[in-house]
Amino acid sequence: MRFSFRTLRFRGALAVLACLLAMPWCALQAAERPYSVEVGYSPALDLFNLLDNLPDWLPGYTSSVYQKEWQRRFGLDDQDRALLAGYAAFRLRTSPLARDEVKSATPADRLFAGADTRTGDPYSRHFLAARTFDAGLVAALAGLDGKDQRLLRQYYAHFAPRAAQLLAAQAPFAAQQAALVRQLAAPAVVDLAEQMKAFFHVDDSPAFQVRFVWWPEAGRTQAKLRGGYILLFSTFETEDDWAPIVMHEYSHYLSAGQPLTQRRALADAFVAACPAALALPNPLNALEEPLAIYWGQYRFEQQVRGQALPVASAWYVQPHADRAAKALAAAFPATESAPSLKAGRLLQAAASACAASKDGAP
Incomplete structure (x- = not known):
């Protein structure tokens, strides 16, 4: 089945969203070296991240600041809250991240970054490398039962147009991307990365993917690993010292491959x-x-x-x-x-x- 945003029945409201999703996905290569880091911005991933955080379904993994900013801008009525609760219930029911496996975890699993650092959450994974949000959603819906498909379609139809408005910045993160690429391509950083690989005894060299995503709070930023990707949470205007943060997370990425x-x-x-x-x-x-x-x-x-x-x-x-x-x-x-x-x-x-x-x- 081909799924498109037309099936979501909000054609007229999608002018901003269509413009956003039509933007080409962009990744900037940091260095053609044995270690490879790709820095970029994906409109599809940014949109998914906002909508996945909106219900704050797993605090720590998700963040409440998105819902607070949404309520400040748009408010939240009963229909909004019902859809947020439905999406949260779906994610809690289907995501391995929501399961408490501490009691059965080995010391190695508790002291070192786990395999999920590289594999990520199965549902989110569909959107990490998706060229468009539409394409990611087609993949995400495949294999779900009809009830879950209807829930997700309704959720995205309701929230995506306004979410796209928040992300419709011109040339988002362009300056931050360019600065970070230059820093990560420096010979001293490349040498450090090779030392880190040797330290953890990791031989594979898949590209470490870095993606900027929108974050509502101007006073602080954060970074999180998501299935082999590091997401840098920032406002469009914030300039931060991202290079050491990326290398910190790169250490976790390598550790998970020990x-x-x-x-x-x-x-x-x-x-x-x-x-x-x-x-x-x-x-x-x-x-x-x-x-x-x-x-x-x-x-x-x-x-x-x-x-x-x-x-x-x-x-x-x-x-x-x-x-x-x-x-x-x-x-x-x-x-x-x-x-x-x-x-x-x-x-x-x-x-x-x-x-x-x-x-x-x-």
Whole structure:
């Protein structure tokens, strides 16, 4: 079956949306090197991201700021709320991300970035590389039962035209894309990326996809991994220092591709040195995040920019991860050769942050 926006029965309201979706998808190649990062903007992905966040169906994965901005601009009536609730119920029912699998997860799955870092949410995956929102939706609806198809068609028919209005900026993120491409193509960044690959013992070199998406809050930005893509959440006007953020997330992407035997051995050794790690609200802050901070921020700042991150400043918002990253930096200064990812000094340095946690620090 060919699905088109005409079947959604809002032809007259789609003038802005059609203009947006007709824009060619654009990706800018950062470097023709063994490591490859592609920076771009996809109208289809941006539109999907807004609509998927709108009900805030999984806080932490989704964000409430989209609904707050929507209500400020358009308001929310009973029909809006009913459709938002229906979409949220569909996503919670069908997405593996909504399932609590902590009890059955192994230490390796809890301490390191999981496979979903690369595979992503099955429904969202249809829109990551879609040339148009229409094409992504055709793929997303295939295999769903009639009830879910009707729900999704009604949801998108109702919200997509106004969502498109929010995203109808001229040449969105053009300046940010160009600046980021230049930074990521620098030889020092390419060398750092190759060191990171060697550190995690990852040989494959799929292109790491970077996409800008609209974010309602001008005062702050964020970045999230979505199935091998890193989404940079920003207003159209915001200029941010994205390069270290991308390399931080690139560390998570590589970590998720570690050999399984390596992940298990490292996790078991780390838990032996820091049993409290698995009791943290988010065990990723014990080892996974400190490694990403160490590579994407600490070593990036030294090796790429020739500067040192001030130890007195916060390198990361979560205190335990911040302490562990600084312990890694003290044990393995960026002015020296990179460490090896193996049991021994590196895990002991990261585990030293557990002592502070025992004293009551988070």
